[in-house]
Amino acid sequence: AIQLTQSPSSLSASVGDRVTITCRASQGISRSLAWYQEKPGKAPNLLIHDASNLESGVPSRFSGSGSGTDFTLTISSLQPEDFATYYCQHFNSYPITFGQGTRLEIK
Amino acid sequence: QVQLQESGPGLVKPSQALSLTCTVSGGSISSGDYHWTWIRQPPGKGLEWIGYIYDSGYTYYSPSLKGRVTISLDTSKNQFSLKLNSVTAADTAVYFCARGPGELYGDPTYFHSWGQGTLVTVSS
Numbered sequence: 296a297i298q299l300t301q302s303p304s305s306l307s308a309s310v311g312d313r314v315t316i317t318c319r320a321s322q323g324i325s326r327s328l329a330w331y332q333e334k335p336g337k338a339p340n341l342l343i344h345d346a347s348n349l350e351s352g353v354p355s356r357f358s359g360s361g362s363g364t365d366f367t368l369t370i371s372s373l374q375p376e377d378f379a380t381y382y383c384q385h386f387n388s389y390p391i392t393f394g395q396g397t398r399l400e401i402k
Numbered sequence: 403q404v405q406l407q408e409s410g411p412g413l414v415k416p417s418q419a420l421s422l423t424c425t426v427s428g429g430s431i432s433s434g435d436y437h438w439t440w441i442r443q444p445p446g447k448g449l450e451w452i453g454y455i456y457d458s459g460y461t462y463y464s465p466s467l468k469g470r471v472t473i474s475l476d477t478s479k480n481q482f483s484l485k486l487n488s489v490t491a492a493d494t495a496v497y498f499c500a501r502g503p504g505e506l507y508g509d510p511t512y513f514h515s516w517g518q519g520t521l522v523t524v525s526s
Binding site for chain 2: 338
């Protein structure tokens with residue numbers, strides 16, 4: 296199975312900061328990567344699919360980039376509602392796997 | 403807008419079977435073009451894909467759970483279900499049902515609609 300490694304595992308930042316989260320795949324996955332935001336007690340919410348396609352209704356401060364093995368999720372200006380855990384997920388082949396998550400906390 | 407809602411027992415004894423149902427509203431489970439999927443998340447841990455069913459009844463399961471898992475469809479009730487046999491404490495998790503765009507026998511997909519999740523605890 297393809298392994299996804301996110302970095303950092305946790306991150307402290309302030310409102311207004313620019314934040315970047317990285318997801319590295321153990322083998323090339325083209326652009327078959329999605330990003331989710333998860334808040335406690337809630338289901339994950341799809342932010343980005345196909346590495347850089349913003350899901351409808353997601354604020355434009357979220358963006359994704361990358362291909363092959365290295366991907367990034369960037370939040371251009373953190374808002375209070377963005378403090379959450381973020382997961383990447385590949386859909387290049389079966390089985391589908393997720394990264395271990397990046398917890399974004401308020402500094 | 404489609405909505406998904408999981409239901410089922412919150413406590414299961416070790417060695418027994420875990421059974422959950424996902425009720426879909428706002429869209430037909432028979433419409434095609436979607437992978438109806440189960441995903442789980444052990445407490446404090448990451449997400450694990452379990453498998454999916456297509457409206458034809460075709461299924462695909464994670465190799466790590468294959469042999470213990472069955473996903474089925476009830477189109478008359480607009481529901482799909484998960485059964486996991488011989489559970490242990492390691493199967494304690496929040497179980498999510500989800501929907502993602504996809505074709506029959508198709509490639510894996512991402513998930514744009516999720517249920518709220520239901521916690522299943524395996525304990526005697």
